[in-house]
Amino acid sequence: MDNKYFVLNIGRQLGSGGHDIGKMLAEHFQIKFYDKELLDLAAQESGFDKHFFERDDEHRGFIKGFFYSINPFSSSGNPYENQLSSESLFKFQSEAIRKAASQSSCVFVGRCADYVLRDYPRCINIFISANMEDRVKRLSQKLNITEEEAEKRAVSGDEKRASYYNYYSAKTWGEAATYDLCINSSVLGLKETTEFIQNFVARKLDL
Amino acid sequence: MVKKKSTAELGTENVGKLLLQYAVPAIIAMTASSLYNMVDSIFIGQGVGAMAISGLAVTFPLMNLSAAFGSMVGVGASTLMSVKLGQHDFKTAQNILGNIVTLNLLLGTLFGLITLIFLDPILYFFGASDTTIPYARDYMEIILLGNVITHSYLGLNSALRSAGHPQGAMYATILTVIINTILDPIFIYGFGWGIRGAAYATILAQALALVWQFYIFSDKKEQLHFTRGIYKLKKKIVVDTIAIGLSPFLMNSCACLVVILINKGLGEHGGDLAIGAYGIVNRILFLFIMIVIGLNQGMQPIAGYNYGAQKMDRVLQTLRYTIYGATIITTCGFLVGELMPRLCARAFTTDEQLIDMASHGMRIIVVCYPIIGFQMATTNFFQSIGHAGKSIFLSLTRQLLFLVPLLIILPHFFGLDGIWYAMPASDLIASIVTAVMLYIQMKKFKLNSIKNGQ
Numbered sequence: 070m071d072n073k074y075f076v077l078n079i080g081r082q083l084g085s086g087g088h089d090i091g092k093m094l095a096e097h098f099q100i101k102f103y104d105k106e107l108l109d110l111a112a113q114e115s116g117f118d119k120h121f122f123e124r125d126d127e128h129r130g131f132i133k134g135f136f137y138s139i140n141p142f143s144s145s146g147n148p149y150e151n152q153l154s155s156e157s158l159f160k161f162q163s164e165a166i167r168k169a170a171s172q173s174s175c176v177f178v179g180r181c182a183d184y185v186l187r188d189y190p191r192c193i194n195i196f197i198s199a200n201m202e203d204r205v206k207r208l209s210q211k212l213n214i215t216e217e218e219a220e221k222r223a224v225s226g227d228e229k230r231a232s233y234y235n236y237y238s239a240k241t242w243g244e245a246a247t248y249d250l251c252i253n254s255s256v257l258g259l260k261e262t263t264e265f266i267q268n269f270v271a272r273k274l275d276l
Numbered sequence: 277m278v279k280k281k282s283t284a285e286l287g288t289e290n291v292g293k294l295l296l297q298y299a300v301p302a303i304i305a306m307t308a309s310s311l312y313n314m315v316d317s318i319f320i321g322q323g324v325g326a327m328a329i330s331g332l333a334v335t336f337p338l339m340n341l342s343a344a345f346g347s348m349v350g351v352g353a354s355t356l357m358s359v360k361l362g363q364h365d366f367k368t369a370q371n372i373l374g375n376i377v378t379l380n381l382l383l384g385t386l387f388g389l390i391t392l393i394f395l396d397p398i399l400y401f402f403g404a405s406d407t408t409i410p411y412a413r414d415y416m417e418i419i420l421l422g423n424v425i426t427h428s429y430l431g432l433n434s435a436l437r438s439a440g441h442p443q444g445a446m447y448a449t450i451l452t453v454i455i456n457t458i459l460d461p462i463f464i465y466g467f468g469w470g471i472r473g474a475a476y477a478t479i480l481a482q483a484l485a486l487v488w489q490f491y492i493f494s495d496k497k498e499q500l501h502f503t504r505g506i507y508k509l510k511k512k513i514v515v516d517t518i519a520i521g522l523s524p525f526l527m528n529s530c531a532c533l534v535v536i537l538i539n540k541g542l543g544e545h546g547g548d549l550a551i552g553a554y555g556i557v558n559r560i561l562f563l564f565i566m567i568v569i570g571l572n573q574g575m576q577p578i579a580g581y582n583y584g585a586q587k588m589d590r591v592l593q594t595l596r597y598t599i600y601g602a603t604i605i606t607t608c609g610f611l612v613g614e615l616m617p618r619l620c621a622r623a624f625t626t627d628e629q630l631i632d633m634a635s636h637g638m639r640i641i642v643v644c645y646p647i648i649g650f651q652m653a654t655t656n657f658f659q660s661i662g663h664a665g666k667s668i669f670l671s672l673t674r675q676l677l678f679l680v681p682l683l684i685i686l687p688h689f690f691g692l693d694g695i696w697y698a699m700p701a702s703d704l705i706a707s708i709v710t711a712v713m714l715y716i717q718m719k720k721f722k723l724n725s726i727k728n729g730q
Contacts, residue, residue, distance in 0.1 A: 116287070117584035121662070148358055150573070152286075153580040153662040156355075160362045185363065236516065237359060239368040 074174040075100075075191035075274055078183035080234070080248065083226030084204030084211075084219070086259045087197040091178045093263040094270070101175035103166075110165035111158070122162065125155045127179055127233050159237055179230070183248070184238035193270055196248040197262070200255040249273075286581035291593045295601070299574025305446050306570035310563045312453045315460065316474050317559045318624055323464040324411070324471050326627035330548040331411025331471065333555025334404040337535045338391065338416060344528030345387050346427045349379045352521025354434035356513065357500075361438065366499055373435055373493070374506025375513045380431040381424060388423030395420070403539030408548050415471045422479030429482040432489040439500045444492055448485045455481035523668075530676050537683050538695060545692040546633070553633035556624045557641060564609035568602045568649060572656035579660035588721060595657050602649030613642030640696040644703035648674070651707040654714050666713060674706035 077094055081087020088104055095102035103110070108126060112119040148156035163185045169175055170186055177186075183194040199207075201223065208219040227243075234242035245251050250269055254262045270276065286294065321329045353376045360369040391398060399412045419426070429448075436445040456477050463473030493502050542550040575598040582590040612620065617635030625631060651674060659667035679702040686694030686701070 115584065118586050121584055148355055149362060151576045151580040151660060151662075153584050153660070156359050156362065157580075159359075163363060184365075187365075235512075237363070239360065239365060239512075241512075 074170065074172075076170050076174065076182075076186055076189055076193070077176045077270065078186065078192065078194045079176065079178045079197060080183065080195070080242065081178065081197040082199060082204060082223070082243070083230070084208040084223050085197045085199035086203075086207060086254045086262075088178055089259055090197055090254065090263050090266065091176045093260075094266060095176040097263070097267055098174065098176075098270070098276075101169070101173050102178075103169060103175060104178040107162065107165060107169075107177070107180055110169060111162035114165040114168065115152075115158070115161035117153075117158075117161070121153060122158060125158050127230055181234055181238050184234075184240060191274060193250070193273055194248045195266060196243060196245075196251040198243070198251065198253050200253070203255045286578055287585050287587055287590070291578065291590060292597055294578050295571075295574055295594065295597050297574075298577060299571045299601075301442070301446065302573040303567055303570030305449055306566040306573075307563065308446070308449045308453050310559075310566040312449075312456060314559045314563065315453070315457050316478065317555065319460040319464050320471055320474050321556070321624035322626070323461070323473075326552060326625050326630045327407055327548065328411045328471050329555050329625060329630070330552030331404070331408040332415060333551045333558075334399060334402055334408055334412045334539060335416050335419075336555070336558075337402045337532045337539065338398060339419070340528055340532035340535060342387060342391075342420075342423060342426065343430075344525050344532060345383055346380075346430045347528055348521035348525040349376060349383060349427070349517060350431045350434040350521075351524045352517035352519070353379065353431070353513075354438040355520050356516050357435060358438040361440070361500075369439075370500055370503065371506050371510060372513055372517075373439075373500050374502070375509055375517070376431050376435055377428065377502075378507045378509055379514065379517070380427040384424030384427030387427075388420045391423075392417065392420045402536050403543045403551060405543065405548050408551070411471050415475050418472055418475035418479060422475075422482070425479055425483050425486060429486045429489065432486065432493070435500075436489065436492070439498075441492065444489075448489060451488065452481040452485045455484055527668075527671075530672070534676060534679060534683075537680060541683055541687055541695045542692070545687055545695065549627075549630050549633055550637075550692060550695075552625075552630055553621075553637050556621055556630075556634040557638045559624070560620050560638070561609055561613065561641065561645075564605055564612075564645070565652075567605050568652050571598060571601050571605065572653060575653070575656060576660045579657060580662070583661045588725060591661070592721075595653070598653045598657070599650050602653040603646065604649070606645045606647075606649035606652075610642045610645035613638045613645065637696045640693065641699045644700040644707070647707045648703050651703065651710045654710050657714075658717075670706070670710050670713065673709050674702060678702040678705045 077091070077098075077100075079087050079091045079094075081090075091104065092102055105126075108119055108122040111122050148154040149160065151157060159181075162180060166177060166180065166182050166185045170177075170189060177183075183192070186192050201220070204223045205216050205219045208214070208223060209216050212219070212222075214222070231242040234240075240247040250266065252262060252265070256262075257265060317329065317332060320332055353372055357369050357372045357376075360366075360372065395413060395416060396409065399409055399416070404412050429452075433445045433448055436442075436448065459477035459480060460474055463469045463477050464471075467473060469476065490502070492498065493500065495501055496503075538554060539551050542554055546553075575594055579591055579594045579598075582588075582594065617638040618631055620638070621631045621634035624634075651670070655667050655670040655674075658664075658670065679698060682698035682701050683695060686698045688694065690697055
């Protein structure tokens with residue numbers, strides 16, 4: 070791994086503005102930005118159709134979470150024997166993340182990138198949260214839904230992301246000890262939060 | 277059971293060749309474990325007697341229950357370990373290995389002790405009578421005292437498989453079969469220990485395999501090895517293990533439930549010998565079922581990869597070949613069951629009445645065998661293409677959803693034969709449901725390919 074590149078990994082609550090902050094950071098440092106784009110990379114890496122990755126993207130559904138992706142009557146218990154198991158798909162996605170990180174500096178949003186790149190030397194892991202009112206407002210505008218609906222999605226979105234992250238990584242989603250910096254974007258607003266993070270990143274990496 | 281190969285090969289190499297290459301190791305492993313049970317039963321039947329066979333059959337549900345707890349830790353933790361190894365996270369994987377040892381020690385001992393205390397009521401509940409319970413008790417006392425060894429052995433075997441030693445796991449399985457086969461006659465005939473001898477042989481064989489597993493995992497050069505500080509239970513590992521292991525646990529518990537129903541029905545309508553007859557038939561036919569399961573495991577990576585790459589012609593070819601193979605295997609089971617049931621039963625016992633009952637039951641049970649190869653292969657096909665829910669549903673139709681009501685209803689009309697009829701009837705209905713679901717899935721595939729073509 071080449072030390073001249075660096076990576077910013079952003080974990081975020083649904084509707085906290087993590088995506089926008091990541092994008093602004095990428096523009097500021099003039100590095101690549103991957104959020105949903107990662108799924109294209111993963112599809113390329115595996116040679117599989119993209120919709121398999123979309124189906125499993127950042128959540129473990131109830132049935133899958135419970136029965137996971139294996140029928141115990143007909144399996145040996147190694148999820149990698151089936152290339153389409155959620156675990157195999159996650160592995161392809163992780164390879165794609167590692168490859169992208171070795172080719173240039175970049176910002177990754179979600180998908181356990183911080184865990185996948187835990188041995189990467191120049192890595193900063195950030196978690197963005199926000200007050201519920203702000204998240205609901207942002208979600209209802211972005212998705213064109215009512216505020217009640219938005220609140221429901223925000224809560225269930227957190228649960229899905231947590232169960233996904235906690236299953237694949239060895240850490241706990243949203244817990245301060247998992248990250249280098251946890252910040253509530255409601256306090257300073259998106260723009261100033263981004264500037265604050267820029268400062269933090271520049272200091273840590275001597276940019 | 278599969279060595280690391282370049283995955284691209286799965287998308288280009290001849291499907292028949294791939295299937296053979298992936299299925300054969302799995303089939304060997306499956307055959308070994310079913311031979312193990314068969315050998316045990318043969319020695320007990322020939323060496324101890326007909327009632328001992330019935331006593332042994334009464335213990336099946338309890339063995340299933342023990343396996344349910346064992347697989348909860350075994351499958352749960354080894355899956356977790358696979359995921360971490362897939363991420364090159366050796367530190368966490370090692371920690372999981374240590375937790376597997378501790379969890380098995382705890383759970384294995386607890387399960388053994390608790391069931392030992394309530395052994396008699398449990399055995400009566402599982403279908404034992406005053407005639408069969410001495411055998412069942414003799415056997416289970418030893419097995420339960422050694423339960424912690426059994427759990428540890430099975431748990432570490434799953435761990436071996438996940439840690440990239442599928443051959444190691446296979447050798448351990450074969451080792452137990454060989455040792456058991458050697459010790460059984462010595463203990464039963466030589467020392468005159470009766471049914472207890474078979475139990476001692478089982479536990480001793482597993483203990484030796486366990487020593488060998490410890491030897492492998494103690495090697496410091498291994499990526500995963502025993503070391504200090506990994507044994508303390510970690511909440512996250514335990515919770516995740518149980519969450520993943522819950523579904524195999526429930527499935528095995530269902531199997532336990534069904535065998536209880538069968539044993540109770542057989543005992544009520546046909547007496548102790550009928551239970552023994554089922555024990556014999558079960559041991560013989562299990563061999564064919566296990567071979568099909570091995571074949572199905574070989575199909576998974578091939579069908580899964582090609583479905584992911586949307587090479588539908590190759591996906592369907594894999595399914596076709598697997599169905600052909602499975603049908604050939606189960607048809608062999610059908611032929612054996614119809615043409616030489618007495619010969620098979622005679623291997624287990626010299627009691628003419630028991631032979632009559634077993635061969636009568638076997639003739640009925642195998643009636644639908646030629647079609648269940650298709651049912652099992654298709655069930656597994658859904659699993660291969662990522663539809664685990666459908667796959668689990670189809671497995672349950674054959675082994676629980678249709679079987680349980682049939683087991684309860686049919687004996688009212690046909691007596692003892694009702695129990696035997698319930699099994700092929702359930703096979704038949706499940707196969708029809710499977711065929712319908714496969715038909716619907718095929719229509720969806722066609723629709724998709726037309727859409728993509730335009």
